[in-house]
Every structure is written in structure tokens, then in C-alpha cells.
Amino acid sequence: MVKIAIAGGSGQVAQEVIDALMATKKHEITILSRKGSARDMTSGIHFSAVNYNDKSDLAEALQGVHTVLSFIQLLSDTGNQSQKNLIDACISAGVKRFAPSEYSSSEVTDMPFYAGKEVIRDYLKKVNENRKVLEYTLFQPGLFLDYLGFPYKTSKHIAPLSTFIDFQHCRAIVIEDHDFFMTFTAAHDLATVVARAVDYEGEWPVIGGIRGNRVPVSKILEIGEKVRGRPFAIEKVKLEDLEAGVLKTSWTLQASHASVDEEQATNMLTTVLIAMLLSSAKGAWDVSNEFNELVPNYEFVQIDDFLAKTWEGKP
Known part of the structure; x- marks a missing residue:
């Protein structure tokens, strides 16, 4: 204790x-x-x-x-x-x-x-x-797996958040000629590993990677089309456009807040989406696995199972 x-x-x-x-x-x-x-x-x-x-x-x-x-x-x-x-x-x-x-x-x-x-x-x-x-230590779980369930809440406390892979509308935004790896970890898994890290008697590693699932975007889309039972509409953007702060897509992230008007929200979410795409392409969300090695017997929620369970029977 x-x-x-x-x-x-x-x-x-x-x-x-x-x-x-x-x-x-x-x-x-x-x-x-x-x-x-x-x-x-x-x-x-x-x-x-x-x-x-x-x-x-x-x-x-x-x-x-x-x-x-x-x-x-x-x-x-x-x-x-x-x-x-x-x-x-x-x-x-x-x-x-x-x-x-x-x-x-x-x-x-x-x-x-x-x-x-x-x-x-x-x-x-x-x-x-x-x-x-x-x-x-820097606890780094990548992106929460729960976000791929947007708009449904799949954890007790983490609010739904949309990403550039939209399972609700079976669509995605990808970077042309780039298929990058990302790490997705369920919020519950992050919390459990942090609790176990507190109990760990050795020295904490400075980089505290927690890798629930490491998958390329193409694999996520493949799983998505399987669990949703139809193909995803894919919109491709150019890396150089993103670098210039330009997003040429028909849609962006979804969110709303009473204190932010619709135009402000759209501009803010477009900025966040560009940042997410750029950082993902450069490996920012492909995290390491230091704490996986320190808690080797822990079984993480797998992306296939999570998506199948979350989207089963959904319109």
C-alpha cells in the first residue's frame, strides 16, 4: 500500500x-x-x-x-x-x-x-x-480505442470523440500514398496498467508506452468494412496540403459545445483533424510497449473484438 x-x-x-x-x-x-x-x-x-x-x-x-x-x-x-x-x-x-x-x-x-x-x-x-x-514516467497509450465507437460511449468516463475513421457513416480520410501504424488502447486498459504500474517494485521507465493494439490504418478500414458489412467511402488528402494547413475533404470531425458557435467549432475541429493526420503520418501515435513488458500477463482488449461488439446491430 x-x-x-x-x-x-x-x-x-x-x-x-x-x-x-x-x-x-x-x-x-x-x-x-x-x-x-x-x-x-x-x-x-x-x-x-x-x-x-x-x-x-x-x-x-x-x-x-x-x-x-x-x-x-x-x-x-x-x-x-x-x-x-x-x-x-x-x-x-x-x-x-x-x-x-x-x-x-x-x-x-x-x-x-x-x-x-x-x-x-x-x-x-x-x-x-x-x-x-x-x-x-510518461504514460503513452496512443489513441483511446473507445473513440472508434463514436458516437457511442464505450467506457465509464471517457466521452465519445470522432476521428478520421468514421464508423457511424462508414467513411474515412486517409493520406495519399501513406499507410501508417497507430496504437489504440482501451481506456479501461490504460487505467488498469497505470494501477499495476503503481504496484511495480522496479524503477519506472522514462518512456511508458502502453500498446493495446498496433495496427496500420488499412487494417482498421478492413476490419471496419467487415463489422459494418459495407465498404467505406475513402477520401484521400495530400501530405503537402496538410502541411500547408489545407484540408480538401467533404467532412471534418464532429463535436458541439454550447459556448462555441458552429463556425468556430468547424474551424477548430478542422485544425485538430489536420494535426491528427499529420502527426499520425509522422509516427506520433505509434507508441512503444515498455509497460506491456512490465505487465506481460495482461490481456488487452483487441480491436477486432471491440469493433465487432460495439457495432453489432448498429444502423
Whole structure:
């Protein structure tokens, strides 16, 4: 049993991981909260009020903590200061292990919304450059397999998210003359492996790849046509157009939010789609398998089974 602190505990990925940690019935879990201190009597989880702008306050909250898992929202962390302060506080408090807010691709190439990940990776290297003062790993599961079930929700906490492979409408956008590998890992599998990583007694690898399924896009389309029972409409784009920020397709990603008008949403999602296609073509979503090797007996949800189950009987 170890004491674990969770930063950004209200997020979707954090909630998946918290559930997996609670299921082990081994650890004492504290959520670092901006709102106030409390205890959830039904789950036993503690909530500790912290000020992310105050390193000494953070360090006090982390006394006796063994592992800190960060799920801080990158886009809302101005200058990545909250995570930097959290890292400094971990070192001051003698925390053994830290995992920054990653949980996606291995690289951040062409994804400006992930720029904060690179900043924190560099910061962790810097604090350890003279001697190791904080053990850390970058949990990288690739893309959530659950997203291929859009618009249906296939995990407890992760909201559906559309991709350039649209199973609902049997269509896809691919890059001309490029068939690249991607890693898809079910959200539940990521959470379970993170929980097992907390129990791992050896030293964490810096790169923490979690590879549920490594498949080329052509294979995903092949499986898709099989489970959907009809061919997919494929639209091909040129790499050079994407590099220029141009997307020549008849459709883009789907999403809606009350605070964003339709035009803004379309522009934003087009930017995200271009980024996803470019980064995928350059190998950013083809992650490594360090934690597969450290938990060799774990059986991941397979993409064939997931898609067959998710889309069975769907219109």
C-alpha cells in the first residue's frame, strides 16, 4: 500500500484511473483540489485543498505521498506553471514517483494543443540532469480505442470523440500514398496498467508506452468494412496540403459545445483533424510497449473484438 496523490482528478482519464486504483483496495488516495478539503465517506478518497501557485502549500499537501499522478488540463495551465510547481513540490516533499499529464501520443509533432507536454518533458529532464531527484514516467497509450465507437460511449468516463475513421457513416480520410501504424488502447486498459504500474517494485521507465493494439490504418478500414458489412467511402488528402494547413475533404470531425458557435467549432475541429493526420503520418501515435513488458500477463482488449461488439446491430 502506498499513498497516491492525484492532480486534476475531475478529468475523464483521471476518473478512469482512480476507479482502477480503488478497485485494487490497496492504496490511500488523495485528490488535490482547488475547492477545499473533504473526505468522500462512500469511497474513502480524501480531497486536499491546494494552491497550485504556492509550492510550499503543495509540498505540505504531499508529505508522505509516494506517487503523484498528474492529469492537469494543459490548455488551462498557463505557462505550464501548475505542473512545474507540482514537480518542484514533489521534490521538496520527497515524493518517489511522478507521472505528468500525458496519456496519449509519443510525440507532439504538428499538435500545438499538446505543446505543454514537451515543455514538461524538458522540465523533468532538467530537474534530473545532475542527479535523479524524481522518478517519473510518461504514460503513452496512443489513441483511446473507445473513440472508434463514436458516437457511442464505450467506457465509464471517457466521452465519445470522432476521428478520421468514421464508423457511424462508414467513411474515412486517409493520406495519399501513406499507410501508417497507430496504437489504440482501451481506456479501461490504460487505467488498469497505470494501477499495476503503481504496484511495480522496479524503477519506472522514462518512456511508458502502453500498446493495446498496433495496427496500420488499412487494417482498421478492413476490419471496419467487415463489422459494418459495407465498404467505406475513402477520401484521400495530400501530405503537402496538410502541411500547408489545407484540408480538401467533404467532412471534418464532429463535436458541439454550447459556448462555441458552429463556425468556430468547424474551424477548430478542422485544425485538430489536420494535426491528427499529420502527426499520425509522422509516427506520433505509434507508441512503444515498455509497460506491456512490465505487465506481460495482461490481456488487452483487441480491436477486432471491440469493433465487432460495439457495432453489432448498429444502423
